Amino acid sequence: MSAYESWxxxxxxxxxxVVETSWTSAVPPQDDxxxxxxxxxxxxxxxxxxxxxxxxxxxxxxxxxxxAGTGVLECEGGTTLDDILRxxxxxxxxxxVTPGTKFVTIGGCIANDVHGxxxxxxxxxxxxxxxxxLVRSDGTRLRCASDENAALYRATxxxxxxxxxxxxxxxQLRRIESPSMTVERVPFRSLAEFDALSRTSDATHEYTVAxxxxxxxxxxxxxFFRGNHDPAPPAPKMRRPTGEPLPLPVAQxxxxxxxxxxxxxxxxxxxxxxxxxPQRVDYDPFFYPLDAxxxxxxxxxxxGFLQYQFVIPEEAxxxxxxxxxxxxxxxxxASFLTVIKKFGALPSPGLLSFPKAGTTxxxxxxxRNTDVLLPMLDACDAVVEDARGSVxxxxxxxxxxxxxxxxFPQWEELRAQADPRFSSSFWRRVTS
Amino acid sequence: xxxxxxGATSAIAQEVAxxxxxxxxxxxxxxxxxxxxxxxxxxxxxRGAKEVETFAADLADRSRDAALVTAAGAVDVVLIAxxxxxxxxxxxxxxxxxxxxxxxxxxxxxxxxxxxxxVIRPGGVLAVIGSVAGxxxxxxxxxxxxAKAAVHAYCEGLRARLxxxxxxxxLIKPGWVDTPMTAGMKKNPLFAGAKSVGRGIHDAIRKRRAxxxxxxxxxxxxxxxxxxxxxxxxx
Numbered sequence: 001m002s003a004y005e006s007w008x009x010x011x012x013x014x015x016x017x018v019v020e021t022s023w024t025s026a027v028p029p030q031d032d033x034x035x036x037x038x039x040x041x042x043x044x045x046x047x048x049x050x051x052x053x054x055x056x057x058x059x060x061x062x063x064x065x066x067x068a069g070t071g072v073l074e075c076e077g078g079t080t081l082d083d084i085l086r087x088x089x090x091x092x093x094x095x096x097v098t099p100g101t102k103f104v105t106i107g108g109c110i111a112n113d114v115h116g117x118x119x120x121x122x123x124x125x126x127x128x129x130x131x132x133x134l135v136r137s138d139g140t141r142l143r144c145a146s147d148e149n150a151a152l153y154r155a156t157x158x159x160x161x162x163x164x165x166x167x168x169x170x171x172q173l174r175r176i177e178s179p180s181m182t183v184e185r186v187p188f189r190s191l192a193e194f195d196a197l198s199r200t201s202d203a204t205h206e207y208t209v210a211x212x213x214x215x216x217x218x219x220x221x222x223x224f225f226r227g228n229h230d231p232a233p234p235a236p237k238m239r240r241p242t243g244e245p246l247p248l249p250v251a252q253x254x255x256x257x258x259x260x261x262x263x264x265x266x267x268x269x270x271x272x273x274x275x276x277x278p279q280r281v282d283y284d285p286f287f288y289p290l291d292a293x294x295x296x297x298x299x300x301x302x303x304g305f306l307q308y309q310f311v312i313p314e315e316a317x318x319x320x321x322x323x324x325x326x327x328x329x330x331x332x333x334a335s336f337l338t339v340i341k342k343f344g345a346l347p348s349p350g351l352l353s354f355p356k357a358g359t360t361x362x363x364x365x366x367x368r369n370t371d372v373l374l375p376m377l378d379a380c381d382a383v384v385e386d387a388r389g390s391v392x393x394x395x396x397x398x399x400x401x402x403x404x405x406x407x408f409p410q411w412e413e414l415r416a417q418a419d420p421r422f423s424s425s426f427w428r429r430v431t432s
Numbered sequence: 433x434x435x436x437x438x439g440a441t442s443a444i445a446q447e448v449a450x451x452x453x454x455x456x457x458x459x460x461x462x463x464x465x466x467x468x469x470x471x472x473x474x475x476x477x478x479r480g481a482k483e484v485e486t487f488a489a490d491l492a493d494r495s496r497d498a499a500l501v502t503a504a505g506a507v508d509v510v511l512i513a514x515x516x517x518x519x520x521x522x523x524x525x526x527x528x529x530x531x532x533x534x535x536x537x538x539x540x541x542x543x544x545x546x547x548x549x550x551v552i553r554p555g556g557v558l559a560v561i562g563s564v565a566g567x568x569x570x571x572x573x574x575x576x577x578x579a580k581a582a583v584h585a586y587c588e589g590l591r592a593r594l595x596x597x598x599x600x601x602x603l604i605k606p607g608w609v610d611t612p613m614t615a616g617m618k619k620n621p622l623f624a625g626a627k628s629v630g631r632g633i634h635d636a637i638r639k640r641r642a643x644x645x646x647x648x649x650x651x652x653x654x655x656x657x658x659x660x661x662x663x664x665x666x667x
Contacts, residue, residue, distance in 0.1 A: 020615055022443075025467055059443060059612070062475035076471075087479065 004054055007297050008043040009304030010367040011397050013050040013425060022059035024076055024167040028137045029053060033423040036161045038078055038105030042112060043307040044397030045425035046160050052423065055165060057107060063087065064168060071173035072130065077107035077166040084173075093173035094229070094283070096128035102288050103245075107166040112394040113158035113350040117207035117227075117287075120344030122174075124353055126157035127346065132169035137421035141167075146349060155417035157350030160393060162418040162427060180234045181207075181286045183227040187274035191218040191322050195359070198342045201226045207286075211273075213266040214338040214363060215259075217329035218322035222340070223273045227286055238282040245294040254301030257366055262334040299336075300366045308377055309362035309392040311343060311355060316387035321359050324380045328363060331376050335363040351410050351417075354392045362395070374398060393426060404430040436460040436504045438544055439491065439514025441468040443611035444561070446475075447630025448511055453481035460504045462487045463514075492536045494543060501547035508556045509637055510548045512541055515561070517613050520573050530575045537579035542586050549590065552599050557637045559602040560587055564645065566605070567654045570667055591642065600640035604633050607650035622653075 004015055019029060021036070028034045035049035037056050057078030064074040071093045073084065081095060081102040088094060099114045108114075113126040122128070131145035134156060142164075144153035156163040186201075188194050194210055201208045205226035212222040290296050297305070312320045321340075328335060338361065345357040365373055381403050384391060390407035391399050405411055415431065435452045437445050440461035449459055453476035461476075463469045466488040473484040487503050489496040491514045504510075515537045523529035545558060552558055565573050566580025584603060591601035608614060608623045624647045636644040645651040657665075 020612055022612060023468055024471065062471050063478035064471075064474050066478045 004037060004048075004056075005040055006044055006047050006397075007041050008306060008367070008395075008397055009297060009300070010306055011045050011048060011304075011425070013045070013048040015049055015054040016051050017053045018056050019053060020059065021055040021057050021078075021165065024060070024133070024135075026055075026060075026165070026167070027135060027139050028055060028165055028421065030137055030421060032421075034137065034421055035424045036077070036107055036111075036165050038108040039080065039103050041101060041104045041108065043305075043395040044393075045429065046112065046393055046396075046427075047108075048425040049423065050425045057105060057165075060167065066091075068093075071175060072170060073173055074168060074170040075106060076168050077132075078105045080105055081109070088173055089176070089179050089283070092176060094176040096172060096174045097122050097125045098287055100288065101291055103291060106169050106171070107161070110157055110166055110169060111159060111161040113348055113353040113355075114394070115343070115355050117209045117225075117341065119346075119355055120202045120208065120342060121206050121346075123344065123346030124158075124348040124350065124355055126348045126350045126353060128172045129157065129349075130170040130172055132156065133167050134164040135167050136164040136419050152417055154349055154351045155414055157348065158353040159351065159414055159418070160424060160427065162414065162422045162424065164419045164422065176229050177231040178229070178233050179240070179283050180230040180232065180238060180280050181227045181283050182230045182278050183225065183281055183286055184276050184278045185273045186224040186226070186276045187221065187270065188224055189219070189221050191220075191318055191325065194222060194224065194340060195318055195342070197224045202342065202344070209339060209341045211269070212325075212338040212340045212361070213270060214325065214328055214335040215263055215266065215332075217326040220325070220329070221270050223270060229283075230280055232280075234282060235280060238280070240282045240284045241292055245291055247294040249298075250293060250296055251298040251301060253299055254366075257299060257301070257334065257336060259332055259334040262336055301368075303367040305336075305364050305366050306373065306377070306397055307362060307364045307395040308380070309360060309395045310380065310384045310389055311358050311360040311392075312384065312387045312389045313356055313358040314345075316358070316389065318359065320383050320387040320389070321361060323383050324361065327376060327380060327383075331372055333365055333369060333373055333376070335365055338363050352393070352408050352414055354390060354394070356390075358389065362392075393430075396426070399430070401430045401432070433457045433509070434460065434505075434507045435509040435511070436462070436507045436548065438462045438510070438512045440472055440486075441465060442513050442515075442613070443626040444606070444609060444629050444633070445511060445513040446472055447626050448513075448633045449476055450479055451630065451634045452509070453477075453479040453484075456480050456482050458483040458485075460485045460487065460507065462489055462491070462500060462504075464488065464490050491540050491544075492532065494540065497540075497543050497547055501544070501551060504548070504551060506551055506553055507548070508553050509559065510545075510552060510557070511559045511561075511633070511637070512544055512548075513561045514540070515613075517573065517576055519616075520571070520575060523575065533575045534579045534582075537576055538582040541583045545586070545590060549594055549599065554598045557600045557602055557640060558590070558594070559604060559633065559637050561633075562587070562603050562605045564605050564607050564650050564654045564657075568657050568660075568665065570665060572667060600642075602636050602641055603643045604636060604646060605643065605650065605654070606646045607653065609646075622649075
């Protein structure tokens with residue numbers, strides 16, 4: 001049923017073959033270039049292997065061991081964050097780090113070294129991976145940890161799935177007393193205000209992130225979300241979706257995604273959310289608002305969309321961020337959802353990890369008007385590069401190869417550690 | 433509560449077993465591959481199973497049946513879920529391969545159901561996975577279909593016999609399910625996921641239903657296919 005697309009649906013791709021990899025005893029085939037494929041939630045082409053073989057890990061989802069006393073969980077590489085939450089939350093544990101969707105696999109979280117709203121406190125996902133088992137195309141199975149096969153451990157975290165198949169991993173969960181959260185939504189009216197709000201909130205709140213109205217450039221408005229786990233038991237009216245996400249026919253609404261409607265939506269959204277009074281909510285709607293709709297990516301219509309996430313290091317200040325936001329606003333292309341957050345300074349063990357202390361912004365654009373969109377993003381890349389920042393490979397579908405190699409000069413070390421039979425559409429694009 | 437799952441490494445059986453594990457049941461798992469069985473057992477333990485035992489056996493081999501049933505001991509629910517879908521065209525003229533396919537998909541089911549009928553506690557359930565393929569012989573899978581038809585008829589008789597001991601016989605007839613068994617088939621919108629079929633089976637066992645099509649729409653598709661005149665059934 002799966003089309004083996006990426007979430008942005010902007011890159012046509014067809015694997016020559018898909019091999020179901022359902023057991024940890026699996027050995028990757030050696031007759032073609034292979035790439036592990038989880039749930040296809042990365043946006044560009046890091047999860048694609050056009051013309052070659054994908055290893056589908058949709059059934060590599062068993063738990064192996066869980067210690068309810070220490071919160072150490074060992075599971076197979078295709079296990080999803082949704083599976084883990086269903087197991088862990090009733091037992092008083094939570095994910096140490098979570099991206100904005102729970103429909104991603106552990107293998108994918110490691111390969112992209114994902115981050116979440118608590119980056120300023122917890123760093124990236126890779127920091128909480130105690131060990132994993134990697135199967136290489138020559139059949140060797142290696143346990144990797146910070147003190148065992150350390151070079152491969154480092155290279156695999158953020159290694160874009162190129163170092164071998166992660167068949168299982170051991171992660172450290174985080175204790176919670178209740179599934180509820182205390183959340184505040186604070187309106188702000190410029191990038192500078194966001195920055196100030198972020199600095200004070202990061203000291204008091206474990207989770208911080210902001211929605212930004214991309215139409216107004218750096219002086220635009222936004223809503224700052226900050227939250228903490230709440231020790232009190234959940235109130236009866238708190239809802240958590242229990243079933244599968246709804247497959248809404250969102251593609252019907254694609255024509256509505258026009259700059260004017262997005263503008264109107266932004267105004268409505270800003271006013272609807274501008275109430276800073278603390279609220280108690282279940283963790284699910286706080287962390288995963290978009291997961292309620294199965295294929296929300298369909299809203300961008302047949303051409304899909306491009307997501308663009310960059311980080312500007314702390315040393316470069318806010319100016320480059322402002323410059324990019326102004327550029328985006330000037331093109332009048334509608335970024336439906338713009339998210340901004342300050343990363344903390346905690347280092348990742350990963351070789352090609354994307355986050356670094358500074359400000360990250362994530363924008364998404366329908367993949368239309370590419371004659372305006374693509375040059376604009378190239379110009380933004382130049383600003384990012386001048387500021388010594390980088391662009392997130394997990395979301396990328398278009399950055400220039402030279403640019404990638406300058407953003408991530410460690411790429412040559414990853415190439416040395418990569419499995420010679422593993423590759424991806426992204427990797428071929430940026431290294432050839 | 434103790435649940436025996438035969439063919440426990442199959443995708444559908446794993447989904448059903450998870451639901452019993454989450455409710456704290458004890459499980460007895462039978463499958464061919466020991467390593468895979470242990471992986472499934474580990475998963476069910478983490479999910480909350482009270483106790484998980486494994487028994488590795490090739491179910492094409494009848495000599496282990498008695499030992500297997502004895503090892504399971506008294507059980508409340510038995511789910512017989514093993515099997516394989518042969519490539520019909522490849523075995524069209526191969527009598528031995530056809531007999532082997534029939535043996536695995538029919539004879540072994542009947543042998544195990546007969547054995548387990550003696551150890552299921554009163555009030556328990558014997559659930560057997562049949563198939564919509566057993567409702568009408570078709571060119572594309574008639575040996576598999578014939579085996580499932582045998583299972584269907586057997587279950588109907590066994591249900592009547594076990595009613596006296598208050599044991600329900602639940603016959604599950606899945607349509608196309610996206611599992612490793614159908615990996616070679618081209619998928620279409622009628623395919624269901626193993627998870628939803630697993631939930632359907634769990635539900636049917638709980639409600640002690642006699643025959644259940646999964647997903648439900650296969651009852652109507654199957655009815656339609658059964659009503660077609662023979663000269664039209666060329667697929």
